[in-house]
Amino acid sequence: MLLQYIAIAILIFLSTALAGLVIVLGELFGPRVKTNVKSMPYESGMTPIGPGTRRMPVRFYLIAMLFILFDIEIIFLLPWAVVFRKLGVFGLVEMLIFILILLVGYLYAWKKGALEWE
Amino acid sequence: MTPLQLVFLLTAALTLVAAFRVVTTRNLVHAALWLVVTLFGVAVLFVLLNAPFLAVVQVVVYIGAIAVLFIFAIMLTRREMRDQGAQLNKGWWAAALVSLLTFGGLFWLTRSWDGFTRTAAPLPTGQDTLSALGKALVSPDAFVLPFEIASVLLLAALVGAVYVAYREK
Amino acid sequence: MDSALILEWVIKSAILIFVLLTGFAYLTLFERRALARIQVRIGPNRAGPFGLLQPVADGLKLIFKEELTPAEADKVLFTLAPVVTVVPALILAAVIPWGRDVTLFGRQVSLSVADLNVGVLYIMAVSSIAVYGIVLAGWSSNNKYALLGGLRSSAQMISYELALGLAFVPAILLADSMRMVDIVEAQHPWWFVVIQPVGTAIFLIATLAEVNRAPFDMPEAEQELTAGYHTEYSGMKFALFFMAEYAKMIVISSIAATLFFGGYLGPGVDRYPWLGPLYLFIKIVILLFGMIWLRATFPRIRYDRLMAFGWKVLLPLALAVTFITALGIVLEMLWLIPVLSLAAGLFTVAMVHRALRRKAYARA
Numbered sequence: 001m002l003l004q005y006i007a008i009a010i011l012i013f014l015s016t017a018l019a020g021l022v023i024v025l026g027e028l029f030g031p032r033v034k035t036n037v038k039s040m041p042y043e044s045g046m047t048p049i050g051p052g053t054r055r056m057p058v059r060f061y062l063i064a065m066l067f068i069l070f071d072i073e074i075i076f077l078l079p080w081a082v083v084f085r086k087l088g089v090f091g092l093v094e095m096l097i098f099i100l101i102l103l104v105g106y107l108y109a110w111k112k113g114a115l116e117w118e
Numbered sequence: 119m120t121p122l123q124l125v126f127l128l129t130a131a132l133t134l135v136a137a138f139r140v141v142t143t144r145n146l147v148h149a150a151l152w153l154v155v156t157l158f159g160v161a162v163l164f165v166l167l168n169a170p171f172l173a174v175v176q177v178v179v180y181i182g183a184i185a186v187l188f189i190f191a192i193m194l195t196r197r198e199m200r201d202q203g204a205q206l207n208k209g210w211w212a213a214a215l216v217s218l219l220t221f222g223g224l225f226w227l228t229r230s231w232d233g234f235t236r237t238a239a240p241l242p243t244g245q246d247t248l249s250a251l252g253k254a255l256v257s258p259d260a261f262v263l264p265f266e267i268a269s270v271l272l273l274a275a276l277v278g279a280v281y282v283a284y285r286e287k
Numbered sequence: 288m289d290s291a292l293i294l295e296w297v298i299k300s301a302i303l304i305f306v307l308l309t310g311f312a313y314l315t316l317f318e319r320r321a322l323a324r325i326q327v328r329i330g331p332n333r334a335g336p337f338g339l340l341q342p343v344a345d346g347l348k349l350i351f352k353e354e355l356t357p358a359e360a361d362k363v364l365f366t367l368a369p370v371v372t373v374v375p376a377l378i379l380a381a382v383i384p385w386g387r388d389v390t391l392f393g394r395q396v397s398l399s400v401a402d403l404n405v406g407v408l409y410i411m412a413v414s415s416i417a418v419y420g421i422v423l424a425g426w427s428s429n430n431k432y433a434l435l436g437g438l439r440s441s442a443q444m445i446s447y448e449l450a451l452g453l454a455f456v457p458a459i460l461l462a463d464s465m466r467m468v469d470i471v472e473a474q475h476p477w478w479f480v481v482i483q484p485v486g487t488a489i490f491l492i493a494t495l496a497e498v499n500r501a502p503f504d505m506p507e508a509e510q511e512l513t514a515g516y517h518t519e520y521s522g523m524k525f526a527l528f529f530m531a532e533y534a535k536m537i538v539i540s541s542i543a544a545t546l547f548f549g550g551y552l553g554p555g556v557d558r559y560p561w562l563g564p565l566y567l568f569i570k571i572v573i574l575l576f577g578m579i580w581l582r583a584t585f586p587r588i589r590y591d592r593l594m595a596f597g598w599k600v601l602l603p604l605a606l607a608v609t610f611i612t613a614l615g616i617v618l619e620m621l622w623l624i625p626v627l628s629l630a631a632g633l634f635t636v637a638m639v640h641r642a643l644r645r646k647a648y649a650r651a
Binding site: 016 | 292296351358400441453526610616
């Protein structure tokens with residue numbers, strides 16, 4: 001079993017090496033003439049105003065929060081799905097309860113407008 | 119030294135170095151990325167322990183979700199994403215002393231426990247750990263109650279997050 | 288563990304990467320030619336016969352382009368971001384079986400790089416890492432458009448990852464396993480697309496959003512974001528982003544083919560195992576053409592609607608479909624699954640239609 005992961009490690013190593021090679025190729029053959037104008041942030045020809053990285057809306061954070069909760073739910077669903085045939089009706093009811101409890105939260109988020117993107 | 123031990127030592131060293139960088143680097147986004155490296159090292163350790171499910175879940179949940187949340191949170195809160203203050207304050211020696219004492223105490227306490235020195239029995243070959251895990255999670259004589267309670271916990275987190283973020287509406 | 292085994296893995300990994308790279312190069316040509324045909328143009332046909340050397344010409348051109356790094360960019364992360372984007376796209380393909388085991392040089396060789404018992408979860412894990420390249424590219428560029436594009440893109444990807452993850456569940460339920468080979472073999476008389484058509488549709492829609500393809504190519508909406516997260520990238524670093532996107536298209540099509548369209552199965556595969564890769568290749572090309580066709584046909588979806596669609600439509604529908612599949616298995620009536628899930632799918636479409644109509648009236 002462990003052996004299969006060595007294959008994945010080899011694949012990760014090879015693809016990282018390839019990506020590194022591509023970057024080195026670009027560095028080697030591309031010309032480099034630095035000017036102040038070129039190294040400005042690109043804003044379609046306008047001179048940028050203010051800093052490039054700013055605070056972002058709270059909505060992204062909330063989406064990530066909701067994502068974690070449902071992601072964990074899916075993680076629980078997967079091993080359940082593997083043994084489902086052996087569990088039968090009991091497994092179905094059990095998972096139904098699990099999901100229904102979470103659906104309450106989902107409906108709350110919906111009603112509160114957390115899923116809107118105005 | 120077997121190749122397995124070598125891999126373990128390298129991964130452990132990488133994990134520790136990355137964890138150290140998490141607390142010492144001044145750029146918060148870099149700190150979050152070092153945290154990702156640490157978590158990945160832990161995932162590799164899970165693989166070495168023959169627990170592939172936990173390893174992959176570690177990647178999906180911790181790297182794919184929680185660390186992303188951290189990065190979003192950093193971008194949300196700090197305008198200047200660089201910590202300018204000193205990293206050590208005047209009481210650093212007291213903190214060092216307390217942690218040394220705690221470590222010594224724990225070391226002394228666990229010295230007599232044979233879990234560190236005893237070699238665990240090898241896993242029976244050909245056993246499907248995955249379906250064993252699935253059954254343990256949802257069969258009535260195992261962990262079904264904690265499993266259902268986990269959903270209540272997730273519900274509380276969900277409602278809390280929405281409530282805090284949308285209080286003014 | 289012997290050295291021959293390691294050699295086998297190195298060779299298989301190298302072949303996989305080579306296939307994905309060649310596939311990437313010719314997919315760009317295929318897309319340009321197909322789009323051109325749909326728009327009654329000819330497309331690139333000058334470099335070599337039928338334009339077959341066009342990808343080579345593009346690659347050579349990019350190597351000799353000047354690379355710019357913005358002065359205030361985070362240099363290390365700026366270089367790292369394309370690498371972090373392209374590596375997951377390539378290693379995602381590790382668990383896909385290209386056929387049954389074959390005997391080669393007197394050895395039993397399996398036609399996948401790694402045969403994991405958590406194959407489906409592996410796909411989820413690797414595709415969840417892919418978010419990082421985009422966030423990092425956006426953040427390290429120190430450019431407003433890039434940051435906004437990166438954030439939008441990552442929020443979109445994690446939202447649709449939920450529907451994607453849930454769409455795996457019916458396939459696991461029907462196959463009783465997370466191993467990719469088992470899932471393919473379980474589709475022997477009936478492909479899962481027949482048993483679970485709605486789950487397949489959810490999967491295909493979610494993968495479009497996952498690879499940021501039209502009509503979900505919000506992060507690259509040029510009218511509002513110039514070029515999104517890769518605004519500041521040029522030369523070979525840009526080529527890496529491009530490579531990641533197209534390699535991911537190929538890989539995700541092969542995952543869809545494996546999970547729902549019978550993978551390497553096809554007539555005669557029992558007798559001649561070498562037909563397996565051919566069948567899988569044909570299925571992948573058909574799915575890729577579907578993606579290109581969609582790009583030519585549909586306009587881009589507005590971002591708020593895109594998020595609403597993911598959270599309010601795809602997620603509940605995917606949950607419903609999961610339970611319909613489980614119900615059909617418990618009752619041992621497999622025919623119930625397509626009937627009920629198609630009903631659920633039609634109901635959802637009707638509800639979306641109603642909601643959109645109401646909104647249109649409210650505005651008028």
